[in-house]
Amino acid sequence: MYIEVEEWSASIPVAVSLITLGNVVLFRVPIVGCVLRSLGFLSIALLIKGLDFFSETLLITSSIVGIALAFYTYAYSKTKYGGIGLVSLIDIFLLSMVMLFRAKIFIEFITFWLLTELIAFFLIAYDYIAKEDVNPLRASIKYLVFSMIPTDLSLFILLAMTGFEEAFVTPITSLELRITNPVILIIVLLGFFSKAAVIPLHFWLPDAHSVAPSPASALLSGIMVKMGVYGLYLVANQVIDEVLTATTIILFGGLTAIYGAIQASIQQDIKRLLAYSTTSETGILSIALGLYILSKDPIFITASALYSIAHALYKAFMFMDSGYIEIAIHTRNINELGFIYRLSAIQSTSVLMSITSYLGMPPSIGFVAKLILFTEISKYLSNSYAYPAALTILILKTIISIIYNTVYLKAHFGSKSLTTSPKPIPSREDKYLKTSCITVSVYSYIITLPLVILLMYSEPISTKFKALDILYPLILSLTAISLTLYLLIYIVIKYRGS
Amino acid sequence: MDMLIVAFTTTAIALIVNIVIATYGIFTDRSLLKKVISLLIFSDTLSVFAILIGFRIPKVVSSPSPPIHLDIPGTVKDIEEFLTRTVDPIPQAFIITAIVINLAIFSFLAGLLLQYYKHFGSLDVHVLEEEEVVDEVY
Amino acid sequence: MFSAAIVMNYLLASAVTAFIGIATRSRKLLDLVAIAMATTGLILSISLMFNTINYGVSTYMFGGFRPPLGVVYYADFISSSLSLLSSFATVVSIILACISMDQSIRRYFYPIAFLLIAGVHSFLFTGDIFHLYVATELVTITSCALTAIYSDKRNAIRATLIYGIAGTAITSFLLLSVILVYGSYGTVNIADIALKSIDPKAVTPFSGGVFGEIVSASITALAMITWVFLFKSGIMPTHFWLPRVYRSAPIASLVLFTSSSDILGVYGILRIYRILFSENSVITSFRNTMLFSLTAISTISAFLSALLTARQDRVRGIVAYSTITQLSLALAGVISRDSEAVAGGLLHISVNALGDTSILTGYTIYMKNRDIDNFSSRLAKVLIMIGFLNLFGLIPIVPGFWSKALMTKGFLDDGNIVGVATVLISTGLCAIGYFRFAINILLREQTSKFKVVSTEGRYFLNTTILLLLIAIVLGLGIGLTLNPQILNIIVELVSRSIDVDTYIANTFNMVNR
Numbered sequence A: 001m002y003i004e005v006e007e008w009s010a011s012i013p014v015a016v017s018l019i020t021l022g023n024v025v026l027f028r029v030p031i032v033g034c035v036l037r038s039l040g041f042l043s044i045a046l047l048i049k050g051l052d053f054f055s056e057t058l059l060i061t062s063s064i065v066g067i068a069l070a071f072y073t074y075a076y077s078k079t080k081y082g083g084i085g086l087v088s089l090i091d092i093f094l095l096s097m098v099m100l101f102r103a104k105i106f107i108e109f110i111t112f113w114l115l116t117e118l119i120a121f122f123l124i125a126y127d128y129i130a131k132e133d134v135n136p137l138r139a140s141i142k143y144l145v146f147s148m149i150p151t152d153l154s155l156f157i158l159l160a161m162t163g164f165e166e167a168f169v170t171p172i173t174s175l176e177l178r179i180t181n182p183v184i185l186i187i188v189l190l191g192f193f194s195k196a197a198v199i200p201l202h203f204w205l206p207d208a209h210s211v212a213p214s215p216a217s218a219l220l221s222g223i224m225v226k227m228g229v230y231g232l233y234l235v236a237n238q239v240i241d242e243v244l245t246a247t248t249i250i251l252f253g254g255l256t257a258i259y260g261a262i263q264a265s266i267q268q269d270i271k272r273l274l275a276y277s278t279t280s281e282t283g284i285l286s287i288a289l290g291l292y293i294l295s296k297d298p299i300f301i302t303a304s305a306l307y308s309i310a311h312a313l314y315k316a317f318m319f320m321d322s323g324y325i326e327i328a329i330h331t332r333n334i335n336e337l338g339f340i341y342r343l344s345a346i347q348s349t350s351v352l353m354s355i356t357s358y359l360g361m362p363p364s365i366g367f368v369a370k371l372i373l374f375t376e377i378s379k380y381l382s383n384s385y386a387y388p389a390a391l392t393i394l395i396l397k398t399i400i401s402i403i404y405n406t407v408y409l410k411a412h413f414g415s416k417s418l419t420t421s422p423k424p425i426p427s428r429e430d431k432y433l434k435t436s437c438i439t440v441s442v443y444s445y446i447i448t449l450p451l452v453i454l455l456m457y458s459e460p461i462s463t464k465f466k467a468l469d470i471l472y473p474l475i476l477s478l479t480a481i482s483l484t485l486y487l488l489i490y491i492v493i494k495y496r497g498s
Numbered sequence B: 001m002d003m004l005i006v007a008f009t010t011t012a013i014a015l016i017v018n019i020v021i022a023t024y025g026i027f028t029d030r031s032l033l034k035k036v037i038s039l040l041i042f043s044d045t046l047s048v049f050a051i052l053i054g055f056r057i058p059k060v061v062s063s064p065s066p067p068i069h070l071d072i073p074g075t076v077k078d079i080e081e082f083l084t085r086t087v088d089p090i091p092q093a094f095i096i097t098a099i100v101i102n103l104a105i106f107s108f109l110a111g112l113l114l115q116y117y118k119h120f121g122s123l124d125v126h127v128l129e130e131e132e133v134v135d136e137v138y
Numbered sequence C: 001m002f003s004a005a006i007v008m009n010y011l012l013a014s015a016v017t018a019f020i021g022i023a024t025r026s027r028k029l030l031d032l033v034a035i036a037m038a039t040t041g042l043i044l045s046i047s048l049m050f051n052t053i054n055y056g057v058s059t060y061m062f063g064g065f066r067p068p069l070g071v072v073y074y075a076d077f078i079s080s081s082l083s084l085l086s087s088f089a090t091v092v093s094i095i096l097a098c099i100s101m102d103q104s105i106r107r108y109f110y111p112i113a114f115l116l117i118a119g120v121h122s123f124l125f126t127g128d129i130f131h132l133y134v135a136t137e138l139v140t141i142t143s144c145a146l147t148a149i150y151s152d153k154r155n156a157i158r159a160t161l162i163y164g165i166a167g168t169a170i171t172s173f174l175l176l177s178v179i180l181v182y183g184s185y186g187t188v189n190i191a192d193i194a195l196k197s198i199d200p201k202a203v204t205p206f207s208g209g210v211f212g213e214i215v216s217a218s219i220t221a222l223a224m225i226t227w228v229f230l231f232k233s234g235i236m237p238t239h240f241w242l243p244r245v246y247r248s249a250p251i252a253s254l255v256l257f258t259s260s261s262d263i264l265g266v267y268g269i270l271r272i273y274r275i276l277f278s279e280n281s282v283i284t285s286f287r288n289t290m291l292f293s294l295t296a297i298s299t300i301s302a303f304l305s306a307l308l309t310a311r312q313d314r315v316r317g318i319v320a321y322s323t324i325t326q327l328s329l330a331l332a333g334v335i336s337r338d339s340e341a342v343a344g345g346l347l348h349i350s351v352n353a354l355g356d357t358s359i360l361t362g363y364t365i366y367m368k369n370r371d372i373d374n375f376s377s378r379l380a381k382v383l384i385m386i387g388f389l390n391l392f393g394l395i396p397i398v399p400g401f402w403s404k405a406l407m408t409k410g411f412l413d414d415g416n417i418v419g420v421a422t423v424l425i426s427t428g429l430c431a432i433g434y435f436r437f438a439i440n441i442l443l444r445e446q447t448s449k450f451k452v453v454s455t456e457g458r459y460f461l462n463t464t465i466l467l468l469l470i471a472i473v474l475g476l477g478i479g480l481t482l483n484p485q486i487l488n489i490i491v492e493l494v495s496r497s498i499d500v501d502t503y504i505a506n507t508f509n510m511v512n513r
Helices: A010-023 A030-048 A053-081 A083-102 A106-124 A126-129 A134-162 A165-167 A181-195 A204-211 A214-236 A240-263 A270-295 A297-328 A346-357 A366-380 A386-413 A428-447 A448-456 A460-463 A466-498 B002-028 B032-054 B075-086 B090-120 C002-023 C028-054 C077-099 C103-125 C130-149 C152-184 C190-199 C214-231 C241-248 C253-263 C266-274 C283-309 C315-335 C340-367 C375-392 C399-414 C417-443 C457-484 C485-497 C500-510
Strands: C058-061 C073-077
Touching: A010 A030, A010 B075, A030 A053, A030 A083, A030 C130, A053 A214, A053 A297, A083 A106, A083 A126, A083 A214, A083 A270, A083 A448, A083 C214, A106 A126, A106 A165, A106 A214, A126 C002, A134 A165, A134 A181, A134 A204, A134 A214, A134 C417, A165 C214, A181 A214, A181 A240, A181 A270, A181 C002, A181 C417, A204 A214, A204 A270, A204 A448, A204 C103, A204 C340, A214 A240, A214 A270, A214 C214, A240 A270, A240 A386, A270 A297, A270 A366, A270 A386, A270 A466, A270 C315, A297 A346, A297 A366, A297 A428, A297 A448, A346 A366, A346 A428, A346 A466, A346 C002, A366 A386, A366 A428, A366 A448, A386 C253, A428 A448, A428 A466, A448 A466, B002 C152, B002 C266, B032 B075, B032 C152, B032 C375, B075 C103, B090 C130, C002 C028, C002 C058, C002 C073, C002 C077, C002 C103, C002 C340, C028 C058, C028 C073, C028 C077, C028 C103, C028 C152, C028 C457, C058 C130, C073 C077, C073 C500, C077 C214, C077 C485, C103 C130, C103 C253, C103 C266, C130 C152, C130 C214, C130 C241, C130 C253, C130 C266, C152 C190, C152 C214, C152 C241, C152 C485, C190 C266, C190 C500, C214 C283, C241 C253, C241 C315, C253 C315, C253 C340, C266 C283, C266 C500, C283 C315, C283 C417, C315 C399, C340 C375, C340 C399, C340 C417, C340 C457, C340 C485, C375 C399, C375 C457, C399 C417, C399 C457, C417 C485
Parallel strands: none
Antiparallel strands: C058 C073
């Protein structure tokens, strides 16, 4: 499935030292610090290797989001809190997740998983630490009880099953645990459900993701929920009762997808809207995983990996945008917004780019992910009831997602006009924020080409999915066309706004 | 001999009643002094109980004697007589130890009771507990 | 041999410190002697540990009398490791007393603390249930005295009286059961009783065969002793004294309590259920009923006290309720059938003791140096955080992770999913209290809510004790993480220690070692 290349032994020290150096320099020369940290995150994508396609794509995603956040976090922290304490916390958080995705043995996996969870707790409570606001503390306690504890339960059960010694020597990919007891299986699944915010344990997510600082929300929503899916993927490779697992995952995933999407459509707070949308997306990801367990077809994993990238980029951008709005206007209520395109045409254009990319506009990564997923499901339609059901849920969810994305767009392109003039953001920070945002949204278009090329040379995809050969030149031209199109749209918005 | 059994049974019943009363007193009485007195009754009851066990009812048949062997070196019959009639000395050793410990404990408790009275002006256990001065490190 | 030496060392230390306290005005000499004697005890405990690991067991006969006749000390891996823990805690506590206690109080503190530790050690080592009673009484009265050592604190006096009266009353039940056991078995030696409770027809030298009807006496004794030990560890229905004591005792005493006197209950239950009335004894069905109810009690106790921990916002409250939670979990592990869970439970006792010690020490030093932002106050913050992480136990570099992992594995092998859930959920609930406190104390700028007692120097002692604790906790955790086979060795040693046949054989073929 995946091309084997040895990882350079010094790759992690290089990345870590670049980021550390960046953090140190940040106090004196912010621009150099930010550039160094970006380079550090870039080196993650280039140097650090994942175990398989899924973990590799998650690593690439983390790297991209990290690069984009390098400037954004600095500017956000400086403007909102006056200091840069948030920056290093965010960097450690992301690094810890990167180490988790590249974990070769189980004990490494557990260590970084738990470290990530712990840092996430402090990130969610960050406004309590910095501003004595009580709501973040409540949200973080909710997160601790309903997300950390269940996940720890399943991790400890898995660790106990390895009998400790296996956890230290056997690579994760060849771990074969026999989870035969259905009660234990359900507990383990519930643990990872709680991290991915799938239905019985989903309610912590909207609170946690909406109170955290925006860069933290971007990471929590963009990457951390994928940890839950990655955990489920890990469980899927053990010796389990496949029908029970697949049914549970698809059932609860489907419920979550629909419920999250409907909830997102009726929210007034932009960050809560995005948070509910995240639960809905992880529902879809787990459905793809459930179908993989049912069919043992690795293309479902490829599809969900691509979908993860699409969603991570989309969610990272959206939270960055909401953070920008929060800093600029000091409100997150959609009814009070609707004039952002007058303030910043480039921000509004990138929102448009990001949303269309995610909804599946052709050359974007979202398009490729959905294409592969839909085609795969259609192939199996007659095999079991699960596939038509999954297809229905997917279509329903896509329709509702158009609704809530339109609602979000109202914040940018509404009819309201600016009543009070907002406090201006310092020019350097403003530049950083906007540059980071536009970078992410452009990424969701230009990353498609390298990924498709990577897919063409990966084993099962290239033989089973012949359409890629035709897509490849098409994507190249479409990327150019669409980027030009958005340039035109930007000019139009700029003209209308002024 | 019958009289002996009756006396032992009566003592045993009395001891059990004593234990019940003492336990009741320890856990329900409001006055700390009375709690300590109940405790004293309880521990003394236990001492008597242990002594009673030393008499080895019903194996010791009649007229128990002290565990001292006088005729040295006695005949086999003497030793047999000694073995069946003497009281077991080990419970007495236990009780001596327990009494010494209890002496220490009760004098300590008495001291504490004095301190308690000095601080609260009563020996009632349900005094109003004041919010402590915020001084956690000492 | 070492076991008796340790107890004698602490008794001697008690006498010497009392004498120096009365005879001289030199506080430096007193502190120095106390620290030296505590360190000697620690070294003896380490030697005992090596001795037991080498020979399997270390025994001593008092006066050379052979077992059923005389009092014996029997130190196996479990008791020697707990002895090491409490010796270490003594050193920490003595140093902490040097740092935080008033000069006039210290001369009372040292003799009583050493007496407490002597009692704890004789409880750990003894092979004789009457001696067990004596040790329990000694521990009870000395811990009362340590709580009430500041006699001007009225809440401390009140807590001590409640604890003292309830403790003495409950311990009297231990005496009652000792008398009952003696009356029916005709012996007070633990190995002798264990042998006769398995095989009532057995005849041993000196004590002969059983004397009376042993079944009902054993049942009564078992039920009463269980309650005594539940009280000693403050497991939930009998916990009322523990939060009071923890709220009003001096910090140096708390360090001693959490790692020596409070662990005795769990240790006692392990001894009673594994050795005295073992699995094949005549009362096995009653024993199983008791084990089941103990499991239920420990589960409920862990959950309730975890919920209470989450609500605390003072360090003493957190330490008190968290101790109840962790000891309940340790109890659940100790009474499990699987020896991995037993080892996990015992490790968890040490983890709780180390965690509480770290938090209390760090907090004391932090509060005393808060206004002078120096190296030791920053180190203290690190230590508090490590202590909380250790109690939470979710990072493999702290030992708390491994105790939980061992217990989880044991429960899972035993098919006890409720146990697994209890361990992880209750520590998770405790974490709410831990982290809220940690955020409030460490990460946010403090408004001066707390009265600063003194900002005197003692810089060297502060730094030493902080570095020592950090090194011990992290060293233990990292050591376990790098060599997971140590865990297997511990499980092996523990399972050998809780084997009743080995115990009986070792006692009756005793040599002074």
